Amino acid sequence: MTTLEIRDLHVSVETDTGAKEILRGVDLTINSGETHAIMGPNGSGKSTLAYAIAGHPKYTVTGGTITLDGEDVLEMAVDERAKAGLFLAMQYPVEVPGVTVSNFLRTAKTSIDGEAPKLRTWVKDMKGAMEALRMDSHFAERNVNEGFSGGEKKRHEILQMELLQPQIAVLDETDSGLDVDALKVVAEGVNRVKENTGLGVMLITHYTRILRYIQPDHVHVFVAGKVAESGGPELANRLEDEGYDRYVQAAAV
């Protein structure tokens, strides 16, 4: 059982005109096996929260804490956070020219586990995971994200999650850019990992459609850099009908 705890998190980003505060006191607790949907309008700071958890150097934490089973995450380097069991599926995965997917995955797996995976089981695991995500096996020999379509990039993120087996995963708009079929495949992947490893999930999304395939236990409305309201799955349906206007107006007051 793992717990990711975020308390009163304040984060700012360096801009040309000075530091700009984006997260203004975020509180969230995610336990193993739970799925939390984070929904909010564009620019409300959802990706900033995801990056702050992963330790992106562009974002500065100016207040609050993030802990994983009591360990101070903010003290950890980016790779140490991954080794501690955190995973971020990015909204815009990065291309790495000249580095093949298979080399990348194997290097990552070796780093996370502290030893190289046994070749035979590794190849089998990789093939199996790719098949389950309906990724053609030739992707293994392609360069990381280079020339991948939007949907292929997202599947590749989930592939990494399946193979690296984190404790807590943040999925930043993994549903965007996916057609219905791809959405189902990706959702199946997430559910599979949840079932197999008891993964805790922070699912960032704009739309409820992915929530039809991945059942959230909690839904949080994210507005102007913090959680404006939390509730059960029914909150998502209300957002679908009413939109964020009510919250945005409240935040503006």
Add this chain to the structure above:
Amino acid sequence: MTLLTDKPRDHVDPQSTVGAAPEESRAARLTSFEVSDFPVPNGREEEWRFTPVDRLGGVFADEGDDDREGDYAADYDVSGVMDVIAQTALAPGQAPRGTVLVPGDRGAVVASKHTTEALHLKLEAEKEYAEPLRVNVHGNGAGRLSSAHYVVEAGHHSKALLILDHTGSADHRGNLEVIVGDGAELTVVSLQRWDDDAVHLGQHDAQVGRDATYKHIAVSLGGSIVRVNANVNYQGPGGDATLLGVYFADAGQHLEHRSFVDHNEPHTNSLVTYKGALQGDGAHTVWVGDVLIRKEAEGIDTYELNRNLVLTDGARADSVPNLEIETGEIAGAGHASSTGRFDDEQLFYLMSRGIDETNARRLVVRGFFADIIAKIGVPEVVDTLMAAIEEELAADMGASA
């Protein structure tokens, strides 16, 4: 195109420099065997404007080699070419010496004049040389003047690989003159693995015969100042030339590569690809790639590309492609050039998967070179190069830690 990394500029569009045609046609550039035709450069000349000529010291001197009793300025190990050394060395003006290479600058003209005996390598027609041919040049002291001139004649339909390996230190000026016979396949590798205080100027000219294939690979890792110019023209249609370069410059190092492909025959191909990484204060690389497509060169295909990866602040890469086209009847002509900083987003992405910073950097830099390394295709050279890159990166990690 110029990139100064201490100015926040990530990418410079090569188009911005290419539209402007060079002031005079490359065809009109002076070549001569007369030393007096090439005064010692002062750095304001178009061809020397990127080179720190004030640091070139004695290498331009109109003087013979600094050989001493039993102690040569440079040693030449020719055991790897014993089978192909011609009976007699070639004096200046003794054909085939001078038929392909006419000096194009001060370094080449003094090299030509002061190499009284050029090593003449003759590859037998229709013979395939299974083992690489190898000449090891070792400089015996910084600042000691050394001159070289090699003439390589690849007989028609021969196939061979020649490696020129430079180590040690000297003020070295070396000319390489290559005649690729009809249908021959010749690869020449010039490895610059000099010590930190070496200076090396080189003019490497090749004439590519009918349906022949020529590959020139410059690998520059060591030396204080290295400037290797690889030039090609054709002696009949169907010739194919590939000019490749890989370089890794660190603090204070100047590595310059110039290439000139003279498409003087129809239906000839050329592919020019240079890639380099830079790290450390004052690391400087230059690539100038000239391509001339003459009026008679119909149906040719050419592409040139230069990419630079700047790993740290204070390094500078200059990259200048020049394409001169005198005929509209071509199959293809293109170029690309870019200089980019090490991408922190790539680093973050890899690290977020648990890969530590050292390994993440390694992956990115190796990835940058992956395609050109695949093009090189000579295992021995690839191994040397990979090891050198690892070493450079390890040195960097040590320095920044």
